[in-house]
Amino acid sequence: MTFRARTLIGALFAVSAVAVSAQDLKLTYPQTTKGEIAEVQFGERIADPYRWLENDVRTDPKVAAWVEQQNQVTQAYLGGLPQRDWFAARIKALMDYERFGLPQKAGANYFYMRNSGLQNQSQLFVRQGLDGTPRLLLDPNSWAKDGATALADWEPSDNGKLLAYSIQDGGSDWRTIRLLDVATGKVLADEIQWAKFTGISWVGNAGFLYSRFPEPEKGKEFQSLNTNQAVYFHKIGTPQSADQLVYSTPDRPKLGHGAEVTHDGRWMVITSSQGTDSRYEVHVKRINGGKWGQPQTLIKGLENDWRLIDGMGDTLYFITNKGAPRLKVVKVDLSRGVAGAQFVDLVAEREETLERAQIVGNRLILGYLKDAASKAEVLSLDGKPVKEITLNAIGTASGFGGKPGDPETFYSFSSFNQPGAIYRFDSNTGVSTVFAQPKLTFNPDDYQVEQQFYASKDGTRVPMFIVRKKSVAAEGKPVPTLLYGYGGFDVSLTPGFSAVRMAWLEAGGAFAMANLRGGGEYGKAWHDAGRLANKQNVFDDFIAAGEYLIAQGITPSGGLAVQGGSNGGLLIGAVVNQRPDLFAAGNAAVGVMDMLRFDQFTAGRYWVDDYGYPSKEADWRVLRAYSPYHNIRAGVEYPAMLVTTADTDDRVVPGHSFKYTAALQAANPDGKPHLIRIETRAGHGAGKPTDKVVAENSDILAFLAEWTGLDVPAR
Known part of the structure; x- marks a missing residue:
């Protein structure tokens, strides 16, 4: 095999038109300045000659030249x-095939992502009713000439009339959250800055919860440490400066916080962690008429994994690894108050690892990993088996989103040799039907x-x-x-x-x-x-x-x-x-x-x-x-x-x-x-x-x- 080499001499580049073999190639790398930084750490001298390369390429001309x-x-x-x-x-x-994201239902509307094949960014569509005519709602391909501005997360309001969505620019973790009127396609004036590592959770149809960090020092947006994350509530039609602080821990600046609202709108669940380990504290707030009081501690101490599945009335359902290294499903009744509330096992730990759980309709849908391949099954809300969802191959099943009362959920199945197909699962009949299946080359x-x-x-x-x-x-x-x-x-x-x-x-x-x-x-x-x-x-x-x-x-x-x-x-x-x-x-x-x-x-x-x-x-x-x-x-x-x-x-x-x-x-x-x-x-x-x-x-x-x-x- 042959290829051309370009040799760097000092800061000048000269193109060689001579084809050489790989074994004969002598690359000349750019000159990289070695600094004199060395520190004694725990008795050992640690040299760090290239520390100057930690500087931001956007603000340091020397790093930019090296790049x-x-x-x-x-x-x-x-x-x-x-x-x-x-x-x-x-x-x-191989990428040039029509592919779909998992549909999400809100009110009478179904929202889903679609890419025709080679579009730089997938588009967001909406249908009124499952068999309704698809309508383009958001096209991120029009947001930047280089295609590097993307639609990140999105979440429709409970009635499906408004959509909150976050914008990612240039691959950064920072997000800007905007709002859109679903019926007209008009983008509203609301704009949220400095959101990061956040979900979007609606409180009815009046506004939503999100997590953000303080605005970083100018020029250090892409390097400074992320501390003091807080949860805010944004009311539709108001400026970000008016957003209500919902939860923060200034005395514990390393904690990160996320908030969810149960689908019936009765409980706000705030989950806090200090790192990437699945160890959480959980606080709850009872929502009454769109208002809430002070947080109450449900889980204290960063000791175990707690993932909210959903709530029905005053009963909350969680996945946890407390006493169950491969995880189990538990529930807790808060009707008599949070203090002293006891968790009850609903689905015990199994040999397989529990990966996800969702309440859809009046069923509990669980996803397990068995030797790193997916299996899924349906249980009643009292934890009794109803049906296994047949996947028929070594692969990954994802999705199964939905809420109590829904008759359906959607999931994707893919494998190394099978692009993701989307299926609609009827939680009452247990029947899966194809929603979208790619045509393969x-x-x-x-x-x-x-x-x-x-x-x-x-x-x-x-x-x-x-x-x-x-x-x-x-x-x-x-x-x-x-x-x-x-x-x-x-x-x-x-x-x-x-x-x-x-x-x-x-x-x-x-x-x-x-x-x-x-x-x-x-x-x-x-x-x-x-x-x-x-x-x-x-x-x-x-x-x-x-x-x-x-x-x-x-x-x-x-x-x-x-x-x-x-x-x-x-x-x-x-x-x-x-x-x-x-x-x-x-x-x-x-x-x-x-x-x-x-x-x-x-x-x-x-x-x-x-x-x-x-x-x-x-x-x-x-x-x-x-x-x-x-x-x-x-x-x-x-x-x-x-x-x-x-x-x-x-x-x-x-x-x-x-x-x-x-x-x-x-x-x-x-x-x-x-x-x-x-x-x-x-x-x-x-x-x-x-x-x-x-x-x-x-x-x-x-x-x-x-x-x-x-x-x-x-x-």
Whole structure:
């Protein structure tokens, strides 16, 4: 294979028109200034020569120049890969199908998202009645020329006449909330700023609850820590300055708060947490005529997971892990007051992990995970089984939204070889019918989806999904394989469709997804086994997955690519440091790479539940041992690496990726390529327009194909 290289000399770029082989390529990376910063932490001198790269690219010209130079080198390299055009064409073609979001009913109206195929952003439609004529309500594609302004959350009022919706610009976590008259399509004057990590919950039809932070200091909107979140009530037709403070804890600034109203409008439920761990305090307020008093404590102390399902009258239903590591359903009667109210078990803990629950009509619909694949069933409100919802394949069922009294709910089912189809489920008859089903440009039956189990370093049995063309599996020859993982924050990885992964499979590769410890696939114990002092288990699980794929002849030695994003980007950085010999290539996306300073930016302080506190010596020593940025060693032959991030990522600030890449390039400048691709007007991932998704992922797959030996089909 051949490609062109662009060589950087000082600050000047010269284009080489000479095609060279990958093995002969000598990349010249941009000069990255090394600072003199070093700090003694718990008796060890810690150098941080690239700390200046933590500065905001929008306000620091030196960082902006570094980003531009790195992108020029990276794009020159990627532009010479012959696989890139093929992957771009296939990803685009595989994304070009009509797809729908889950409908939501309010009053007589049904609201749902739809994308015709290649629109940068999905549009919001409304129908009057289930069989009504679809009407376009919001088109985010008209909001920005580059398509990078997205419709984030939306919630209709109880009667379906008004819609509150939030706008995400450039991928940021900040949201602007606006209001729309559903009948006329007119956007109202109401505007809410500085909302973040928030839902929208209507109080009748007069207004809604939302969560926001204080306005940040100008110029620090994308880097300063997020503290003092509070819940407010916005009354329709009034300015934000008049919004009513509903709940805050100025004496505990690290607490985050969210509020929900039960569907019958009787109770407001406020849930508070300090980090990402599922440990909550719960306060309630009785709503009378649209008014409420002081909060009453229902759950005190950040000890257990409490997720409101809904309320019927004075009975509230919750999912909890109190005394049930794989979760159970409980209810509490508040008719005699909150003080002394007792929780009663409704659905006991099972072997499977309870993932979601919803009251629809007069039924309770539960979603479980069994070995990371979905199953769903219907129960009566007293917890007795009524019917199992047949899914017929290894896959993921999501949705099941609705409210008491509704005769229906909608859910989506997808798998690695099946894009999401939307089904309407009649809660009375138990019958599922198709609401929307995509027309495919490939045959799902051509692909084999299987689940295998392997032993980790300590003998723990870990599940892994493996997807290949049936013809590839039948031939039995090892093929280049893309291994994906996450392993953290109680997040479960389940089967789902991706046009990007399908393009890799079409090219003849295999895809594997390992369900590492640290996730939520097997409940609290599985999560606990992969966080804090146990974090090394996650890396051991992933390394063992790679060894298993090679030992089983699924991928050849030298043919294994690895990928992960966010906490998964940390995973890739850590395992590449620990086992550089095992992997041929890697993509670390929007990763947490400096484990000694992660808690000093934006939402980083929330992550101490999984990572620990860098300020505490015991935690610091664990973090120091695996921090990707701090464990890069000079002269090591690391695999080819493509780091990806974005300039507006205010979840995991791009400085993590900048510093890691600079250190990796300096460690072995003459080794395999260690490149960084920095997207503009994009964030942590949500809201990214389709054209950026196609461009970024064709770059990533072309890079991984180049270094694993995956030959794309002839065009």
